[in-house]
Amino acid sequence: MTILILGAGQLARMMCLAGAPLNLNVVAYDVGSKQIVHPLTGQVFDTTLAQAIADADAITAEFEHIPDDVLTLCCASNKFYPGKAAIKTGGDRALEKALLSKTAVACAPYQLITEKAHLEQAVATLGKPLVIKTCQAGYDGKGQWRLKSDEQIDQIWSEMADFIASGTESAPHSIIAEQMIPFDREVSIIGVRDKSGNTAIYPLTENQHTNGVLTLSVAGKEKSTIQKQAEDAFNKLASELEYVGVLAIEFFDVGGQLLVNEIAPRVHNSGHWTQQGSHCSQFENHMRAVAGLPLGSTELQRVTAMINVLGQASIPEQVLSVPSVTSHWYGKMAKPGRKMGHINVSANNLHQLGERLAQLSEYLPEEDYPGVLAASTALI
Ligand code: ATP
Ligand code: MG
Ligand code: MG
Structure with missing residues (x-):
């Protein structure tokens, strides 16, 4: 069986290592170079994404920020797991919070932000400090701000506004403010x-x-x-x-x-x-x-x-x-x-x-x- 993984980083590499004793052949799509590669050796295969999708018995992903066109192609094959909704939800904090609310699973109090008034409202209703995060990008703590005092609002808003403005109509950008949780x-x-x-x-x-x-x-x-x-x-x-x-x-x-x-x-x-x-x-x-x-x-x-x-x-x-x-x-x-x-x-x-x-x-x-x-x- 051949498994195609979207993404060619360490997670694909470790899935490849785990798949070998099961007689699973693993290839990876490097989203940056748009090439099909071997996740362990880096060897580039002379094949297209469309061909790799056709050849695969199953398709999965090692990360959630996958270009929409790639995701659509993979989903159309009916071989993509965990599925489009799961990947989209994992890659967008607004969808993630909507899922938590629908399933009644508790999370930090939050507010979605697309304009400055929302940020001011978040400070008023959630209090300070706030953890502010980009909804559609970010990993390893990137794309985050910590708002501790009112003086930071203007500066943080201008940086947030740049992120929101870099979204497109088909892929809009938004921000979420969360209460900073004093966790144990x-x-x-x-x-x-x-x-x-x-x-x-x-x-x-x-x-x-x-x-x-x-x-x-x-x-x-x-x-x-x-x-x-x-x-x-x-x-x-x-x-x-x-x-x-x-x-x-x-x-x-x-x-x-x-x-x-x-x-x-x-x-x-x-x-x-x-x-x-x-x-x-x-x-x-x-x-x-x-x-x-x-x-x-x-x-x-x-x-x-x-x-x-x-x-x-x-x-x-x-x-x-x-x-x-x-x-x-x-x-x-x-x-x-x-x-x-x-x-x-x-x-x-x-x-x-x-x-x-x-x-x-x-x-x-x-x-x-x-x-x-x-x-x-x-x-x-
Ligand atoms: P990952 O690499 O895990 O995907 P990420 O960039 O998506 O990271 P988060 O997991 O949202 O970021 O946040 C990174 C860390 O920042 C958390 O593990 C936690 O330590 C701290 N943090 C995030 N949100 C809050 C919050 N609301 N209250 C307190 N601490 C927080
Ligand atoms: Mg994350
Ligand atoms: Mg995290």
């Missing part, structure tokens, strides 16, 4: 749904972000009440979207109550721990779901932490001397802050995981790998 921590749930509606959900992951970018995740700490809230949200959203594949939901935990931050209609950075922490990783489960194969187990095998490697030219080799550590390198050109790879570390229990994180922190300087030592201390 951030968590996410990764689950998978197959073509018959069966679901399997991984244990909740606790996530640390630094400057809006995920830096570290830990899986295997959860209390059942919080896990249940997250699973309820997953089941409601996945069934409303008639979803097929892996869906990720990010939450704020506020005193034991989960509020959705955002959803991602794809495999997700906070699910990378599943490569070592579960029997069937999120990448394999996504491949299984879109290929129409039975889902794999999402049960936790070992408590696992994931550390992102941001902007570094390589992963320090000494990390491999720590027991149960694996290195995952994406083969990309290094740029400051860019996601270059990740490190997974597993253990038999949370205490041992803490010890291993402490060992890792000796090889991973705090300025490049923030929070490793703090995560270790919290577990020991």
Whole structure:
């Protein structure tokens, strides 16, 4: 079977790696160069997108900001999963909030903004501070503003107005203002749904972000009440979207109550721990779901932490001397802050995981790998 993935980054690469033992042949469409490539080797195939769509048994995506014409072509083939509605919703915060409201899943209080008066109204009704986000673009905390005082309104509005003006009639741009949530921590749930509606959900992951970018995740700490809230949200959203594949939901935990931050209609950075922490990783489960194969187990095998490697030219080799550590390198050109790879570390229990994180922190300087030592201390 051949699977075509829209996008040729690290998520496509890891889906390709997971698909190989299942005898799934994976090719990727690089949206930037408009070429069909091999997601692992980068080899360019002498074929068109239309031909790749015709040749594929199933089509999926590694990101949600897909050009409309490409999405339309793929959907017309009836082989595209998780489907147009899911991709559109994941790529537009206004549609995302509408879905949450329809399914009665709680999120931060918000207001949509297309003119300056809406911004002033948001400050008056939601209060300060506000987190303001572009609805149609943005990832890793890009396309966001933090409004803390009235003096910032004019400046932020002028930057927002530029974004709104860069939209077109067929693809309008809008902005959303959210109340800044004083959360205790951030968590996410990764689950998978197959073509018959069966679901399997991984244990909740606790996530640390630094400057809006995920830096570290830990899986295997959860209390059942919080896990249940997250699973309820997953089941409601996945069934409303008639979803097929892996869906990720990010939450704020506020005193034991989960509020959705955002959803991602794809495999997700906070699910990378599943490569070592579960029997069937999120990448394999996504491949299984879109290929129409039975889902794999999402049960936790070992408590696992994931550390992102941001902007570094390589992963320090000494990390491999720590027991149960694996290195995952994406083969990309290094740029400051860019996601270059990740490190997974597993253990038999949370205490041992803490010890291993402490060992890792000796090889991973705090300025490049923030929070490793703090995560270790919290577990020991
Ligand atoms: P991703 O790479 O996860 O797609 P993104 O650019 O879509 O990132 P968000 O997840 O919306 O951005 O926000 C990034 C981070 O900013 C969040 O993980 C959280 O730490 C913080 N943040 C976002 N919205 C809020 C909010 N309403 N209240 C408090 N913090 C927030
Ligand atoms: Mg996002
Ligand atoms: Mg996010």
